[in-house]
Amino acid sequence: MKMKVTAIVLLQLFLISCSGTISSSKKEYQLTKESKPESDWKFDTKEWSLENQIFNGTGSAEHWAAITSKKQLPENYQITFDVNLTSGNLFEVMLNFEGQNYIRTYLYNIDQNIVIGRGTYIKNSDEYGKRGGPTVLKKPFDFSSNVWHKVKIQVQNKQLKFIVDENTSLECSLEKQNLSQKGKIGFLTNGKSQIKNLVIKTL
Structure with missing residues (x-):
């Protein structure tokens, strides 16, 4: 009986580890001391690195640095993290990235806005x-450099919520705005950005 229970548990763990999504109902994705970015993400090591549980991205106005997950986001998910833009003016989360298209959810310190948009990345x-x-939508936001900002993104029942520092938010329907409804997650920056406390969970 014990052997049977052990086999079932091991099978469940195997299925979760082989899941086509970056998180499942039983397992969140987090940046931990044991995280190995090369197994979960596609990136150029000259542009992105993981040190002390912090993703560091280095891009420029001429070349945006991108990192994308190897696995799909689940249909309904929540993403939380802290971001610090130390130089440049753009930090962007690529949602439902598939082919060349994605949903842009980004912070822009020239116009001092948070933005939802339709994205292309080749x-x-x-x-x-x-x-x-x-x-697609934007809202004024005091996006200061060298300050950690809290970001929360939810996609549930094809409704997107983008919240920064708990008090500035945008919300829209993926269907009504004709936005990508499935795909992977990625990050883009045209300067130097840091990401910590990243958690992706299935809702």
């Missing part, structure tokens, strides 16, 4: 129009 191309994309 790997290995820095041409204008082959990264970023049009705005």
Whole structure:
């Protein structure tokens, strides 16, 4: 009987580890001391690194640094993390990234806004129009450099909520705005960005 229970538990763990999504109903994705970014993410080691449980991204106005997950986001999910932009003016979360299209959820310190938009990202191309994309919604936000900001993103029942520092938020319907409804997660920066306390969980 014990052997049977052990086999069932091991099978469940195996199925979770082989899941096509980055998180499941039984397991969250987190940055921990044991995290191995190369097993979960695609990135250029000259642009992104993980040190002391903090993702460090280095891009420029001419070349945005990108990191994308190897696994899909679940249909309903919540993402939380802290971000610090130490140079540059853009930090962006790529949601439901599939092919070349994704949902832009980003903080922009030139216009001092948080933004939801339609994104395009073509790997290995820095041409204008082959990264970023049009705005769907935006709201004023005091996006200061060298300050840690708390970000919370939820997608549930095809409704997107984007909240920064608990008091500035945007919300929209993926269907009504014709936004991508499935795909992976990624991060983009045109400067130097730090991400800590990253948790992705299934709702």
